[in-house]
Amino acid sequence: MIKIFMDEEPVEVEEGTTVLKAAERAGIHIPHLCYHPAFPPEGSCRMCLVEIEGFPKLELACSTVVKEDMKISTKSARVVEARKAVLEFLLAEHPLDCPICDKAGDCKLQDYYDEYGLFESQFKEAKEKREKKLKIGKTLILDQERCILCTRCVRFLKEVTKTQELGVFHRGVHSSVNIYDGAAVVNNYTGNLAEICPVGAITDEDFRFKIRSWFLEEGESICPLCSRGCNILIEYHPGFPRFNVPKRVYRIKARENPEVNGFWLCDRGRYGYSYLDEGRADQIILNKIEGENVLTWENISEYLGKKIKSLSSAKKASGIALILHTWLSNEELFLLHEIFKKDLQVEKIFFADLPQGEGDEYLLTSEPSPNRRGAREIGFDIKTVDLDAMADGTDFLLAFGPFLSGLFSLKDLKDALSKIKRKVLFSSYSDEMNSLFDIVIPVALIAEKEGSLTNVDGIVQGFQPALEPPGESLPEWKVLADLGKELEMDARFYSEFPSPEKILTEMGKKIPFFKKKND
Amino acid sequence: MKEKVLTEHFGLENLYKIDVYQKQGGYRATEKALKKMKPEEILDEVKKANLRGRGGAGFPAGVKWSFVPDTDKPKYLCVNADEGEPGTFKDRYIMSHNPHMLLEGIIITSFCVGIHVAFIYIRGEYEAIALRLEQAISEAYAKGFLGKNILESGFDLDVFVHRGAGAYICGEETALLESLEGKRGNPRLKPPFPASVGLWQCPTVINNVETISNISHIILNGAEWFVKKGLPKDGGTRIFSVSGMVKNPGIYELPLGTSLKDIIFKHAGGMKGGKKLKAVIPGGMSAPILTADEINIKMDFDSLVEANSMLGSAAIIVIDDKTSILDVLKVVTKFYSHESCGQCTPCRIGNSWINKIVKRIADGKGKKEDIDSILRLASNIEGNTLCPLGDAAAMPILSITKKFRKELESHL
Numbered sequence: 001m002i003k004i005f006m007d008e009e010p011v012e013v014e015e016g017t018t019v020l021k022a023a024e025r026a027g028i029h030i031p032h033l034c035y036h037p038a039f040p041p042e043g044s045c046r047m048c049l050v051e052i053e054g055f056p057k058l059e060l061a062c063s064t065v066v067k068e069d070m071k072i073s074t075k076s077a078r079v080v081e082a083r084k085a086v087l088e089f090l091l092a093e094h095p096l097d098c099p100i101c102d103k104a105g106d107c108k109l110q111d112y113y114d115e116y117g118l119f120e121s122q123f124k125e126a127k128e129k130r131e132k133k134l135k136i137g138k139t140l141i142l143d144q145e146r147c148i149l150c151t152r153c154v155r156f157l158k159e160v161t162k163t164q165e166l167g168v169f170h171r172g173v174h175s176s177v178n179i180y181d182g183a184a185v186v187n188n189y190t191g192n193l194a195e196i197c198p199v200g201a202i203t204d205e206d207f208r209f210k211i212r213s214w215f216l217e218e219g220e221s222i223c224p225l226c227s228r229g230c231n232i233l234i235e236y237h238p239g240f241p242r243f244n245v246p247k248r249v250y251r252i253k254a255r256e257n258p259e260v261n262g263f264w265l266c267d268r269g270r271y272g273y274s275y276l277d278e279g280r281a282d283q284i285i286l287n288k289i290e291g292e293n294v295l296t297w298e299n300i301s302e303y304l305g306k307k308i309k310s311l312s313s314a315k316k317a318s319g320i321a322l323i324l325h326t327w328l329s330n331e332e333l334f335l336l337h338e339i340f341k342k343d344l345q346v347e348k349i350f351f352a353d354l355p356q357g358e359g360d361e362y363l364l365t366s367e368p369s370p371n372r373r374g375a376r377e378i379g380f381d382i383k384t385v386d387l388d389a390m391a392d393g394t395d396f397l398l399a400f401g402p403f404l405s406g407l408f409s410l411k412d413l414k415d416a417l418s419k420i421k422r423k424v425l426f427s428s429y430s431d432e433m434n435s436l437f438d439i440v441i442p443v444a445l446i447a448e449k450e451g452s453l454t455n456v457d458g459i460v461q462g463f464q465p466a467l468e469p470p471g472e473s474l475p476e477w478k479v480l481a482d483l484g485k486e487l488e489m490d491a492r493f494y495s496e497f498p499s500p501e502k503i504l505t506e507m508g509k510k511i512p513f514f515k516k517k518n519d
Numbered sequence: 520m521k522e523k524v525l526t527e528h529f530g531l532e533n534l535y536k537i538d539v540y541q542k543q544g545g546y547r548a549t550e551k552a553l554k555k556m557k558p559e560e561i562l563d564e565v566k567k568a569n570l571r572g573r574g575g576a577g578f579p580a581g582v583k584w585s586f587v588p589d590t591d592k593p594k595y596l597c598v599n600a601d602e603g604e605p606g607t608f609k610d611r612y613i614m615s616h617n618p619h620m621l622l623e624g625i626i627i628t629s630f631c632v633g634i635h636v637a638f639i640y641i642r643g644e645y646e647a648i649a650l651r652l653e654q655a656i657s658e659a660y661a662k663g664f665l666g667k668n669i670l671e672s673g674f675d676l677d678v679f680v681h682r683g684a685g686a687y688i689c690g691e692e693t694a695l696l697e698s699l700e701g702k703r704g705n706p707r708l709k710p711p712f713p714a715s716v717g718l719w720q721c722p723t724v725i726n727n728v729e730t731i732s733n734i735s736h737i738i739l740n741g742a743e744w745f746v747k748k749g750l751p752k753d754g755g756t757r758i759f760s761v762s763g764m765v766k767n768p769g770i771y772e773l774p775l776g777t778s779l780k781d782i783i784f785k786h787a788g789g790m791k792g793g794k795k796l797k798a799v800i801p802g803g804m805s806a807p808i809l810t811a812d813e814i815n816i817k818m819d820f821d822s823l824v825e826a827n828s829m830l831g832s833a834a835i836i837v838i839d840d841k842t843s844i845l846d847v848l849k850v851v852t853k854f855y856s857h858e859s860c861g862q863c864t865p866c867r868i869g870n871s872w873i874n875k876i877v878k879r880i881a882d883g884k885g886k887k888e889d890i891d892s893i894l895r896l897a898s899n900i901e902g903n904t905l906c907p908l909g910d911a912a913a914m915p916i917l918s919i920t921k922k923f924r925k926e927l928e929s930h931l
Contacts, residue, residue: 041708
C-alpha cells in the first residue's frame with residue numbers, strides 16, 4: 001500500500017493501481033466515457049483528465065499509475081475547464097435528440113453535461129450528417145450521429161467475443177463506427193453492446209421505444225436460463241396508479257461478478273425474459289377436489305401432511321412419487337431430499353427439466369437449468385421422468401415445475417396421471433396439463449424468491465427477490481419447511497427454518513460441499 | 520573543413536548506386552563500427568555527438584537508444600520516412616540521392632542496439648523512392664552489408680521497406696507502429712514508450728531518416744567533429760527545406776544555429792519577384808508562425824523555443840505580403856481537420872470545428888465572436904490530446920490568429 005493525496009485528502013491505495021481506480025476507492029467519481037474496467041485504458045475520450053502536482057499537462061486518470069505521495073486534484077478549476085471543453089466538443093457534433101433517444105435517462109453524456117456543462121452551445125456550423133438507424137445486428141440499431149467514438153463496442157468485439165464485427169471507418173470528424181460490408185454483428189453476446197454504449201449510439205430494438213428508462217426500477221438476481229448462473233439486474237416497471245402496463249420486466253442487464261460472468265451476459269439470458277411475465281399462474285386451482293375445504297397457502301402444508309400421514313409407512317415409500325426440476329433452489333432441493341428421500345424413503349423421484357441445448361465456449365452452457373449441479377451435490381440421482389415407472393402403484397404424486405408438458409404429449413400425461421389418485425402440481429405457469437392435476441399451486445420464480453443456486457463450476461450464489469411473486473404465488477421452500485414441521489419429522493429442525501439462509505447454514509453442517517459459502 | 524555532411528556528394532551522378540557510393544568512402548563507417556568498435560563505444564560516441572532527432576521533437580538519439588531494455592525479446596528499428604509535415608522535403612532527397620548513407624546508419628544503429636530486423640516506413644506517395652531503397656537494399660545484400668554474418672562480424676540484419684497509405688498521423692511514431700503491424704494508424708497511449716514496448720510489443724527504436732543518416736559520419740569523424748559542425752548541445756548540420764515565395768526554393772544543408780534571415784535572403788536568394796516578406800513558418804506547418812520582424816533568429820532547437828516557436832522538421836515556409844493570412848489559416852485548419860485520426864475528442868472535433876469557422880469567415884459570413892472562438896477552441900485542444908497532433912494543430916492556429924488578428928478581423 002502507498003499513500004497518495006486525492007484532493008488534499010490522504011488515501012492509502014494499492015501500488016500499481018490507476019488514479020481513476022484509486023479515486024473510486026476514495027469515493028470520488030472521475031468522469032469517463034471510453035474507459036471500461038473490462039478493457040485496458042483507451043485514453044481517447046479525454047474526460048478523465050486530472051491535475052497531478054509536478055506534471056505540466058493534465059494527465060489521464062484512467063491510465064496514469066499512482067506513485068507514492070502523488071498529489072492529485074480531481075476538481076481543480078483547470079480540470080473542470082478541461083472536462084467542460086471535452087463536453088463542448090462532444091456536444092458540438094452530437095444531434096442532441098434526447099427527447100427521441102432511448103438512452104435518455106441513463107446517458108453519460110447527459111449526466112456529465114448536467115454536472116460540468118450547462119453552457120449555451122457556441123457551435124454555429126452545420127453538424128456532420130451520418131447514418132441514424134443502421135441495423136447492425138439482430139436487435140441492434142446504430143446511430144452514428146450520437147456516437148462519441150469511445151470504441152467500447154469495437155473493443156468488446158475484439159477482446160471479449162473476438163469476432164471483430166465492428167470497426168472505425170474514415171478519419172477525423174468523419175470517423176464512424178460501422179460493420180464491414182454489411183456483415184452484421186452475429187454472436188451470442190450482441191446485447192452487451194447496447195449496454196456498454198455510454199450514449200445512445202447503439203440501442204436495442206428489444207427495448208427501444210417501449211418505455212422510458214426512468215420509469216424502471218431494478219432488482220438483483222441470477223439468470224436461470226443456463227447453468228452458468230450469470231449475475232443480472234432485472235429492470236421492471238412498478239406500475240402506474242391509473243393504468244396498467246402490459247408487463248413488468250422490460251430489460252435484463254449484466255451485473256458484475258468477476259468469478260462468474262465478468263461484466264457480461266449472453267443474448268439468451270438477456271432477451272429470454274418473457275418467462276417472467278407470460279403465462280403465469282397466480283391462483284391456487286382446485287380441479288377435482290370434492291368435500292375438501294378451500295385451500296390457501298396457510299393450510300396447504302397441513303393438507304399435504306395429512307395426506308401423507310394417512311398412508312402406511314410401506315405405502316409412503318412406494319405410493320408416493322415425486323417429480324422435481326432443477327430450477328428449484330439448493331434449499332428447496334435439500335428440504336425435498338430430507339423429507340422425501342431420507343425420511344419417507346420415497347423411491348420414485350424423477351426430474352423433469354428442459355432438454356439439453358447448445359452452449360458456447362464462453363458463458364452459455366449446454367445445460368438450460370440453473371441448479372443441476374446443486375441437485376447432484378445434495379445427493380439426488382437425476383433421473384428423467386419415466387411415466388410408466390412413475391405411475392405404477394402410485395397413490396400420491398407431488399410434481400414440481402412446468403417442464404413435464406415439454407417432455408410428453410398431453411395424451412400420454414393424461415394416461416399416466418389418470419392411474420394416480422391424488423396429484424398435486426407446483427408450477428409458475430398456466431398450462432393445459434395443469435387440468436390433469438387435482439391441485440395446482442402457483443409458485444414464485446427465482447427472480448421472485450430468496451435462496452441459492454449452484455452453478456456449473458460449483459459456485460454457490462445466493463439471491464434475493466427482485467420482483468414480487470404474482471397473485472397467490474409463494475416460494476416452494478416455505479411450504480416444504482411447513483410440511484416438514486407438519487410431518488413431525490424433526491419438529492425442532494423444521495421449525496427453526498424461518499429463512500433460506502438458515503437452511504443453507506444447516507445444509508453446510510450436513511453436506512461439506514455447501515459449507516464453503518458460510519466459512 | 521568541408522561545410523556539408525549529408526548532402527556533400529548529392530551532385531554526383533549515380534550516387535545511389537553502391538559502387539559510386541563506395542568510391543566516395545561509402546561503407547567504411549560500417550566496417551569501422553562492426554569490426555573495430557563495441558556497441559557501447561558506438562552508443563557513447565552518438566551520445567557525445569549530441570545528435571538530436573531530426574523528425575521534429577529533437578529528442579537526443581543516443582539517449583533514446585539507451586532506453587531500450589536488455590531483454591530476450593526481439594528488438595526492432597523503424598526508420599521514420601513518412602515525411603508528412605507540410606513544407607518538409609529533405610528526407611526524400613536523402614533517400615533518392617544517397618540511400619546507402621541511410622542504410623549504413625541503419626546497420627550501425629542496429630549493431631549498436633542489438634537489432635536484427637529494421638524497417639523503413641516510407642510514405643505511400645514516395646513510390647519511386649521506395650523502389651530505389653529496395654534496389655539499394657538488394658545491392659547491400661549482394662555485397663554482404665546486409666543479411667547473415669555481415670562483414671564476418673557475426674552480426675545479422677534484415678531491412679524491409681514498408682510503404683504507408685498516405686496518412687499524416689502515421690508519421691507519429693506509435694501510429695507508425697500500428698500501421699506497420701497492419702492496423703489502422705491510430706497513435707497509442709504513452710507510456711509505455713516504444714523503446715520498451717513498440718513494434719509487436721517488443722522494444723523498438725524509431726528515428727527519422729535524417730537522424731539515422733548522420734550516424735555513419737559520426738562514426739567516421741567522431742563526436743567532437745560532429746559537435747563542431749553545429750552547436751554544443753545540438754550537434755551537426757541541418758537540412759532546411761525552404762519553400763514558398765523565395766527565389767530559390769529547395770534544400771539547404773547548413774550548420775545548426777544559422778540565422779533564419781540568412782537562410783531566406785542569402786541562401787534561398789531572397790523574396791521572389793520583389794515581393795515583401797510577411798511571415799515565416801520556421802519548422803514545418805506545426806511550428807508557430809514568425810512575423811517578418813521576428814526572423815533575426817538562430818535556427819536551432821533552443822533559440823526557436825525561446826521565440827515561442829520550434830525548429831521542428833526545419834521546413835521553412837516563406838509567406839509574402841500578397842498572401843492573405845486567412846488563406847494560410849484556411850490551409851492550416853483544413854489540413855489538420857483532414858489529417859486528425861479521429862481517435863480523441865479534442866483533436867477530432869476541435870480541428871473540424873475551427874476549420875468550419877474559418878471557411879465560414881472566408882465565405883464572407885464571419886461573426887464578431889469568431890476570432891475569440893478560434894482562440895478558445897485551439898487552447899482547449901492544446902495539451903489535452905492523446906498524441907502530439909493536437910498540439911501540432913493548435914500551435915500554428917493560435918500563433919497565426921494572435922499575431923494576425925487585425926488582418927483576420929478585417930474579413931469579418
